Amino acid sequence: xxxxxxxxxxxxxxxxxxxxxxxxxxxxxxxxxxxxxxxxxxxxxxxxxxxxxxxxxxxxxxxxxxxxxxxxxx
Numbered sequence: 001x002x003x004x005x006x007x008x009x010x011x012x013x014x015x016x017x018x019x020x021x022x023x024x025x026x027x028x029x030x031x032x033x034x035x036x037x038x039x040x041x042x043x044x045x046x047x048x049x050x051x052x053x054x055x056x057x058x059x060x061x062x063x064x065x066x067x068x069x070x071x072x073x074x
Contacts, residue, residue: 008055009033012047
């Protein structure tokens with residue numbers, strides 16, 4: 001049994017508006033390459049919502065933690 005993968009490509013331009021000490025907001029524009037659909041967003045949650053809507057795949061709510069490496073022996 002083989003699993004077929006679908007490739008989805010996005011191009012995003014993201015910038016920070018506001019001063020770092022005054023609650024700045026991430027803003028941006030994202031485009032789905034295959035369909036040429038695009039959206040402007042007011043925060044990173046808006047960008048995630050667009051990716052989920054276009055791809056049909058829910059994104060994780062929090063980043064997956066990376067496994068910790070064992071310390072190197074000297």
